[in-house]
Amino acid sequence: MSRPTDLVIVGTGGEGRDLHGIVQAINSRATGDFRWRVLGFVDDYPTEDSEKLVNRLGVPFLGSTGQLADVPPGTHVALGVGRPHLRRETDRTVRRYGLPYATVVHPDANIGADCVFAEGLVAAGGVRLTTNVVLGRHVHLNHNCTIGHDSMLGDFVSVSPLAAVSGHCRLDEGVLVGTTAALVPRVRVGRDTVVGAGACVTRDVPASMVVTGVPARPRRAVEWVDHGGPGAY
């Protein structure tokens, strides 16, 4: 058997630890030679709780992202950061180490014909991409969400559990689609907009808005929450 590929997960929060679960599923169901070896987690903003929870997974917390300077050659990195704008910020920090990004797709995720994705895709169990879908860098697709044919998702888009993006939709960079939200066919959601949990988007939505309800209506402008903030999204 060939040597496993080393991996460091950036982010000790829920998204990072869930990502570790996907990696475990990949390893336990691997039929060929490919496996990941998780060297540990790094995080520039760990909390006491998140460090403890990482240790309970039996994986070391290595320290800040500065530790990426000392990892073995060939080590890959995965961004375990849920909120799109924080993932974008984390990418800016991590990129300077020049390490390759991992693609982490759960064995129970289903990716259809001619779906194209860029580096850093994370897809959890039960995700369904149908056909001719295009995904940008560091798109995160959470448990049991569906992305319909001919849809395009920009860099750093996150789609939450059980959300349904219909065919021919366009989600611009940094969009967050909340849990169980639905998008009807052909709608476009503007950059950095948050679609609230349970919303149904029936019309195009401008950039940097929070929209909620059925049908979805703008609630307010998005306010950025920096790293270490209360985590409103």
Ligand SMILES: CC(C)(COP(=O)(O)OP(=O)(O)OC[C@H]1O[C@@H](n2cnc3c(N)ncnc32)[C@H](O)[C@@H]1OP(=O)(O)O)[C@@H](O)C(=O)NCCC(=O)NCCS
């Ligand atoms: C829409 C959202 C961003 C609003 O956040 P917020 O502006 O901080 O909202 P608050 O929690 O302060 O609530 C403000 C009001 O909006 C209502 N509200 C919040 N989220 C709502 C939603 N998704 N749909 C309808 N109403 C919502 C609240 O009940 C509250 O109403 P009230 O003033 O009558 O009491 C957030 O609630 C949400 O849905 N986020 C999606 C997160 C998600 O699905 N993450 C998945 C991670 S895996």
